[in-house]
Amino acid sequence: MTQGNANPNENGALLENLRLELRRGCLVLAVLAELRNEQYGYTLRKGLAERGLEVDEGTLYPLLRRLESQGLLASEWREEEKRNKRFYKITRDGKLVLKQLLAEWQGIGHALDEVLKESGHGNS
Amino acid sequence: MEILDRYLQAVKFWLPSEQKQDIIAELSEDIRSQIEDKESELGRTLNDAEVETILKKGGPPMLVAQRYLPQRYLIGPALFPMYWFVLRLGWLFFYGPWLILGIGASLFAGGHFQGLLEPFFRAVLINFAAITGVFALIERSQAKTRWVTEWSPRKLPAVRDPNQVSRTSSISELAWYLMLLLWWVNVLRIPAIPGVSITMAPAVSHLYWPILALILCQGVIAGVNAVRRQWNPRRAALRGIVDGLSFLVVGYFLLIWAQGGTLVAVTGAKLSSADIAAAQKGITYGWSVVLLIWAAVSYAARTVQDARRAANKPPIRNWALRLLVGD
Numbered sequence: 001m002t003q004g005n006a007n008p009n010e011n012g013a014l015l016e017n018l019r020l021e022l023r024r025g026c027l028v029l030a031v032l033a034e035l036r037n038e039q040y041g042y043t044l045r046k047g048l049a050e051r052g053l054e055v056d057e058g059t060l061y062p063l064l065r066r067l068e069s070q071g072l073l074a075s076e077w078r079e080e081e082k083r084n085k086r087f088y089k090i091t092r093d094g095k096l097v098l099k100q101l102l103a104e105w106q107g108i109g110h111a112l113d114e115v116l117k118e119s120g121h122g123n124s
Numbered sequence: 125m126e127i128l129d130r131y132l133q134a135v136k137f138w139l140p141s142e143q144k145q146d147i148i149a150e151l152s153e154d155i156r157s158q159i160e161d162k163e164s165e166l167g168r169t170l171n172d173a174e175v176e177t178i179l180k181k182g183g184p185p186m187l188v189a190q191r192y193l194p195q196r197y198l199i200g201p202a203l204f205p206m207y208w209f210v211l212r213l214g215w216l217f218f219y220g221p222w223l224i225l226g227i228g229a230s231l232f233a234g235g236h237f238q239g240l241l242e243p244f245f246r247a248v249l250i251n252f253a254a255i256t257g258v259f260a261l262i263e264r265s266q267a268k269t270r271w272v273t274e275w276s277p278r279k280l281p282a283v284r285d286p287n288q289v290s291r292t293s294s295i296s297e298l299a300w301y302l303m304l305l306l307w308w309v310n311v312l313r314i315p316a317i318p319g320v321s322i323t324m325a326p327a328v329s330h331l332y333w334p335i336l337a338l339i340l341c342q343g344v345i346a347g348v349n350a351v352r353r354q355w356n357p358r359r360a361a362l363r364g365i366v367d368g369l370s371f372l373v374v375g376y377f378l379l380i381w382a383q384g385g386t387l388v389a390v391t392g393a394k395l396s397s398a399d400i401a402a403a404q405k406g407i408t409y410g411w412s413v414v415l416l417i418w419a420a421v422s423y424a425a426r427t428v429q430d431a432r433r434a435a436n437k438p439p440i441r442n443w444a445l446r447l448l449v450g451d
Contacts, residue, residue, distance in 0.1 A: 040153075041150060041153070041154050042153065042154045042157040042158070045154070056181065056182060056183070057151060057154045057155070057182055057188075058182055058183050058187070058188045058191050059191065061147070061150055061151065061154070061192070062191040062192045065147075065192065077149075083153060083156075084149065084153070085153055086149075086150050086153070
């Protein structure tokens with residue numbers, strides 16, 4: 001039987017790592033859902049932050065590029081307010097994947113609800 | 125805004141050349157938008173310290189650039205445990221004994237350690253580089269893909285019974301003691317150097333019969349183990365005694381060497397006494413001593429394992445120990 005780690009600093013770092021891990025999977029879903037309407041990076045980031053999903057530029061832009069290289073997003077450079085901006089939009093393949101991911105997400109949500117209810121951590 | 129340009133230049137340095145412009149244009153646009161937002165919130169231009177705060181939130185340039193690159197490693201997580209295992213084997217059977225030999229030499233025989241240090245570190249470096257290189261090649265080859273995808277639980281080793289002797293181990297042990305026996309009774313001869321005779325030193329030859337008896341006992345036990353594979357306390361106790369005595373003999377040889385003595389006697393009509401002394405020392409000090417240290421450790425470890433079996437206790441389960449004792 002191992003003892004839990006009581007160091008608050010280590011626990012804080014551990015919690016932060018776990019939180020990031022948990023959010024990483026959700027982020028793809030949120031980005032694909034947000035980009036059903038065309039947006040450029042900064043407005044997308046602000047939109048996500050306003051909904052409580054803060055993401056830094058060093059995470060978002062590499063993710064956008066990865067999703068584009070996977071054919072789930074398309075982008076184009078356009079001038080807006082006298083500045084060149086890169087606009088992103090979900091592709092047809094992206095919409096299909098988003099639909100499947102949402103179903104998966106709901107499945108995970110239900111399963112987790114059940115697990116939490118059984119272990120007495122449920123909301124109800 | 126010099127500080128922003130400096131930041132972007134630093135990020136750009138680490139980016140792949142074909143994507144540099146594109147990534148920097150997008151990153152620059154994002155940071156400028158952040159600055160504009162902050163400026164309209166405060167109703168004034170940001171100073172360098174405030175811009176710095178925004179940039180620091182993004183992270184160090186190299187880390188930011190690294191996020192745009194595919195994940196890269198020399199040896200990936202699938203191969204790393206095996207890579208680490210092979211490195212540790214090198215230390216257990218080669219560099220560890222070598223280091224012990226060096227420390228022993230400097231403590232008891234004096235002055236050898238200095239000379240040993242340079243080839244030791246050279247060998248460690250070459251070994252590390254070679255193993256790393258081989259694993260890096262496997263990581264990039266088809267062999268790794270095949271190894272990861274085409275495995276089957278049926279091909280995994282059978283569950284080990286700690287009280288069952290490995291037949292392969294017993295047979296190889298039997299072969300080893302047979303060779304040792306033939307060499308000891310002078311049937312198997314090492315190719316001779318013309319005009320030079322190498323014989324046992326008196327300190328060794330007066331143990332001729334006890335050593336012969338020990339070799340015979342070890343061989344017989346290995347032979348019995350190959351046929352009757354289940355350990356019983358009596359056989360374990362017998363091997364424990366033989367191993368304990370073998371350990372004493374090997375320890376005695378090491379003591380001779382540590383006190384500056386020799387294990388062999390070299391004679392040759394054309395050799396000067398200095399040549400003879402150097403040859404005797406060289407043979408004693410060479411790999412034979414490393415092998416003796418290894419044998420001593422191995423016999424000591426086997427004695428512990430055998431004593432546990434003899435007392436009806438399970439042997440110690442440790443991969444390094446098991447490899448060392450050939451269990």
